[in-house]
Amino acid sequence: MDDVIFQSLDTLINGLNAKQFSSVELTQLYIQRTKAVEPKIGAFLSFDEDKTLKEAQASDKRRAEGASLSELDGIPIGLKDIFAEKGQPLTCASRILEHFISPYDATLVQHLREAGMVLWGRLNMDEFAMGSSSEHSAFKMTHNPWDLTRIPGGSSSGSAAAVAAGEVPVALGTDTGGSIRQPAALCGVVGIKPSYGRVSRYGMVAFASSLDQAGILARRVSGVARILSILCGADPKDATSARKPIPNFLADMQANKGKQWSLGVSDAYFQEGLNPEIRQSVEQAIEFYKNLGYRIVPIQLKTLDYAIPVYYVIASAEASSNLARFDGIRYGYRSPKAQTIDQVFEYSRGEGLGPEVKRRILLGLHVLSSGKYDAYYYDKAQKVRRLIYNDFMDAFKQVDAILAPTTPVPANKQGEKDTPLAMYLSDIYTVSVNLAGLPGMSIPCGFTQDGLPIGLQLIGKPFEESTLLSIAEAFEAGHDYSNCYPLL
Ligand code: GLN
Numbered sequence: 001m002d003d004v005i006f007q008s009l010d011t012l013i014n015g016l017n018a019k020q021f022s023s024v025e026l027t028q029l030y031i032q033r034t035k036a037v038e039p040k041i042g043a044f045l046s047f048d049e050d051k052t053l054k055e056a057q058a059s060d061k062r063r064a065e066g067a068s069l070s071e072l073d074g075i076p077i078g079l080k081d082i083f084a085e086k087g088q089p090l091t092c093a094s095r096i097l098e099h100f101i102s103p104y105d106a107t108l109v110q111h112l113r114e115a116g117m118v119l120w121g122r123l124n125m126d127e128f129a130m131g132s133s134s135e136h137s138a139f140k141m142t143h144n145p146w147d148l149t150r151i152p153g154g155s156s157s158g159s160a161a162a163v164a165a166g167e168v169p170v171a172l173g174t175d176t177g178g179s180i181r182q183p184a185a186l187c188g189v190v191g192i193k194p195s196y197g198r199v200s201r202y203g204m205v206a207f208a209s210s211l212d213q214a215g216i217l218a219r220r221v222s223g224v225a226r227i228l229s230i231l232c233g234a235d236p237k238d239a240t241s242a243r244k245p246i247p248n249f250l251a252d253m254q255a256n257k258g259k260q261w262s263l264g265v266s267d268a269y270f271q272e273g274l275n276p277e278i279r280q281s282v283e284q285a286i287e288f289y290k291n292l293g294y295r296i297v298p299i300q301l302k303t304l305d306y307a308i309p310v311y312y313v314i315a316s317a318e319a320s321s322n323l324a325r326f327d328g329i330r331y332g333y334r335s336p337k338a339q340t341i342d343q344v345f346e347y348s349r350g351e352g353l354g355p356e357v358k359r360r361i362l363l364g365l366h367v368l369s370s371g372k373y374d375a376y377y378y379d380k381a382q383k384v385r386r387l388i389y390n391d392f393m394d395a396f397k398q399v400d401a402i403l404a405p406t407t408p409v410p411a412n413k414q415g416e417k418d419t420p421l422a423m424y425l426s427d428i429y430t431v432s433v434n435l436a437g438l439p440g441m442s443i444p445c446g447f448t449q450d451g452l453p454i455g456l457q458l459i460g461k462p463f464e465e466s467t468l469l470s471i472a473e474a475f476e477a478g479h480d481y482s483n484c485y486p487l488l
Helices: 009-017 023-041 049-064 107-114 157-164 181-187 221-231 249-256 276-291 304-325 341-352 355-368 372-395 420-425 431-435 465-477
Strands: 044-046 076-080 118-123 170-175 190-193 213-218 262-266 295-299 401-405 440-447 453-460
Touching: 009 023, 009 221, 023 049, 023 076, 023 118, 023 157, 044 157, 049 118, 076 157, 107 118, 107 221, 118 157, 157 170, 157 181, 157 213, 170 190, 170 221, 181 190, 181 440, 181 453, 190 221, 190 465, 213 221, 221 249, 221 465, 249 465, 262 276, 276 295, 276 401, 276 440, 276 453, 276 465, 304 355, 304 372, 304 420, 304 431, 355 372, 372 431, 401 465, 440 465, 453 465
Parallel strands: 076 118, 076 170, 262 295, 262 401
Antiparallel strands: 044 118, 170 213, 190 213, 190 440, 401 453, 440 453
């Protein structure tokens, strides 16, 4: 089984084309694998085996008739439990949405269907995507496949763990402040957060609308590139989706092969608090690129120190507004104890939302309240956000992309980060990318002595995902990390 389930999407596509296996057979391998390892990993919140196998059967029928919808037709994919998939549960790992069933498909889910992909399961996450470890899921912990006592990262915890453990070949996640890149790094897989506006947010439950972006986790760079090509594009249902030509990322990567790019490196990412083994791996990556003939350019990112406070003001402000819709009336849970209309709001939210979500809502309401709005939100956070963007744009005058660690430390033990602040600080290298709307990736770049994966972060210019993917692939081609998988 291992021969197939840990293969790249390219190999799976070839296998389907060469009739080595059908989509039903392939899907069954992932279903069996899921059933075998889920007691240890806990990546899924729900799955619907019959529905998934029907989708695989339909794909096989199309193939037999010569009517495949795309190269990806028949390939299984997992969804973070934040994307609406018609007829399936959509919980956002929250009690308040525990029994909610999606009445429609998210635009991205529609794109997956148009490509003929097989939707396998709903993946665990931190509640409403607030968190970095799955410890804030209302339903379960997901365990890091490389060491089951450790966190997988988050909030796209299930997406990263399921790909790493071979339960799905690829998964969708979302990234508001690092939630694709950080779990990808901690689980040793590839993750991409596209530029803000690159893909539609319609049908993806909103956390912080000016920061949220969906993206992809897979075992290889070509895998995320393939899926990104089918997800991109303007959507009349999301006014922030960008009207840009849709690239063929694989073709761009092919055309870019052998190019020697310039990479920016900033001291701001290599300060106190960076784990020495991660530092060493990232420094080795810099050497690797130098040897390929890349130009390594020192850059300044003066405002990076402000990224965490700015992010937690803006993200919480937007969350407090977005989550107002979960009021016990329109969606999901309503407290049976409520007698009056005020009690419907109070008890339903009080019982339905978890502690981290409440903390964000309180923080958000505080910074938006009269008197505080100017002091924190408008006159400070929004203005510093612009400065962070300007800093990146200045750096991009000299370089094609920026290279950095994805996380300051490898996966910690469950329960180790016991204060909210300790958890917020783990986002230090990722949140600025969302604040500036840039594309970012994490790719595997080594292991610690304890056998924990290390992630290398690549940050690009707006809408230049092709460059990022090309630079990432050059690294992957020179290393063997993507062929490593955890022995469960
Ligand atoms: N860990 C960050 C937070 O808790 C980022 C979350 C995300 O990207 N969805 O807000």
